[in-house]
Amino acid sequence: MALFDREDAPKGSSLAFGTDAEGFVAWKDHLESEGLDLRLADHRLAYSLYFHDPWGNYHEITTYSRDEVAEKLG
Template sequence: MIPAFDRIDHIHLYATNRNRAEQWYADVMGFKRVPELESWADGGPLTLSNSSGTVHIALFEAPAQPCRSVIALSVGAEEFVAWRQHLVDKLKRPVEPEDHQLSWSLYFADPDGNPWEITTYQHAIVATLLKPVGM
């Protein structure tokens, strides 16, 4: 059985000047910083959200590059572990969780190289559930 998703969690966006981009997203889209995730902004993403918290973008500063937007889907702790096993089974390769201190993520790509992420913010619970996954 394929595990369920909660929602689309966030979309990765790249900007050559993150400060200018943050201002644009505030002025045009009404997106503001997510205070709980600001610690990531030093070297990582600056997470912005709409006023209701239903739309998130992870704004990375990087040189101009081809669009490689990452679609991130949110799940609970148990679903995260189930998705890891499901991906290992389907992709026939290891899929290692990445610890972001505030969340865990699984990264993979479709056959055309389009990147995907499955993420959970139930960090402490996942840390207790993770076990090596065999192929």
């Protein structure tokens, strides 16, 4: 996948990716280590991480392994 900075990109669009609990926590740790501003959302059924990449593209990483993630996050 190639992502580019586009002035005419629709506002509010995002890419969403699904993962298991282990992948979710690994992505959270990695993105935090890169200094990205993350928003963690507990949707009661799933957890999602929302963030902008360095080019301004908006992304979501979601897992439906909610209980397992809650345990790993403490």
